[in-house]
Amino acid sequence: MARSSRISGYYNLPPAERRRIAADWAAMTPEQSVAVEQLLSAPGGLALEQADKMVENVVATYALPLGIATNFLIDGRDVLVPMVIEEPSVVAGASFAARLARAGGGFTTETTEPLMIGQMQVLDVPDVGSACEKIEAGKQRLLDLANSTDPVVVSLHGGARDVEVREIWDSPVGPMLAVHLIYDCRDAMGANMVNTACEALAPLVEELTGGRVNLRILSNLADRRLARASCVVPARELALEGKSGDLVAQRIVEAYALAAVDPYRAATHNKGVMNGVDAVVIATGNDWRAIEAGAHAYAARDGLYRSLSTWSYDPQGFEGEGALLGSVELPMAVGIVGGATRVHPLAKFGLQLMGVKTARELAGIIAAVGLAQNLAAIRALATDGIQKGHMALHARQIAIAAGATAAEVDAVSAVLVAERKIRQDRAAEVISEIRSKKY
Ligand code: MEV
8 A cells, every 4th residue: 555754744743653653664464563662661672691792891772862854755655764873953854855856856866886995905016917908807706706705696696797907007015906806796795795705805916916915894885886866956945034935046056066166165065965865874783884985985976075065056946846856976995795684673674664676676775865964955055054953952952961750851942942042051940940840
């Protein structure tokens, strides 16, 4: 049955009701729904025994909020998006921007094949020209050897695809070669399989080049594994009191323009993109440091660090009327098998909630959420400024930090916002005032 992620008022529901909706959405049967609700009710969703098997010297688990972004329509499919993040306004911002994009047909995504790059660093090469020729001539041997390290991924039509050589003439230790193994990781993030293959290839690379292999490790600049998302926002959806939608769209394009040319702004602009990206990457148990590293390296690929997204205004972009057109492109090395994706129960839930069947589908959704988050941020910046929306949520955090109970948080934060005194000392006073009236 078709269902809509446009769940009006989700924000105002109590967490238990939000959980019920999410559990029903994620589960295939009523029994599964009960199990998912139980999982979501347990703090942190990760038992200490499981955590103890994931990393070393475990003493506890460390919980973060898991929110669900609504309104996403991605490639014609309604999606509820799990987001793990400590920062206020991100889940709300993504949901809001998804609603704007929905009015123009939602997000469209595209992904490349899941190709990762593994690097072998070769030093002390006696004859670079002949080494390159021998690598080229020995390519099939290298590919066969790489494929022998993971018959499972090969049986799933993944595995080694190509070998390339890059000559590096100038480095702090002199010339070297970087031999790249291009490897199709299918639905895995692929770090383990690529690293294993590189380690297995090293002796043969040494034999072919006559050099010495030092590093054997994947590159996080996964520029063969890209995800793209785009959207068309009808300008009328952007209208604000006193400002036409077309004007707001143009202000957003101006905001983007600085990030297109200036690294100082681009860093912050891209941080907004990554607010959305990382939250979903973490929620699905993927390696967000890898995604961060890849995104920022990709943003600097032409020598100047720039915006990962683009925004333009088309006066006839939607049904003959003005529209804001957005797109984002970035490396997206995420998996749906391996690592924490299948170990952390909440990561499994996140994948189930989005109904993703392949790593590429997940990559496309993450790119769409990054674009949505970027739109929410630059729309706010180009209109009211970011603080107005932030303050209410910030006040809630301050109230909690000052000791407000769940029942007191709303009242305390309302006072802080009204008085424009979003400070912990004032929050503590307000909590005492509320309590003294009660008892
Ligand atoms: C804050 O986490 C993110 C923003 O700074 C992004 C931006 O400036 O575009 C609001």
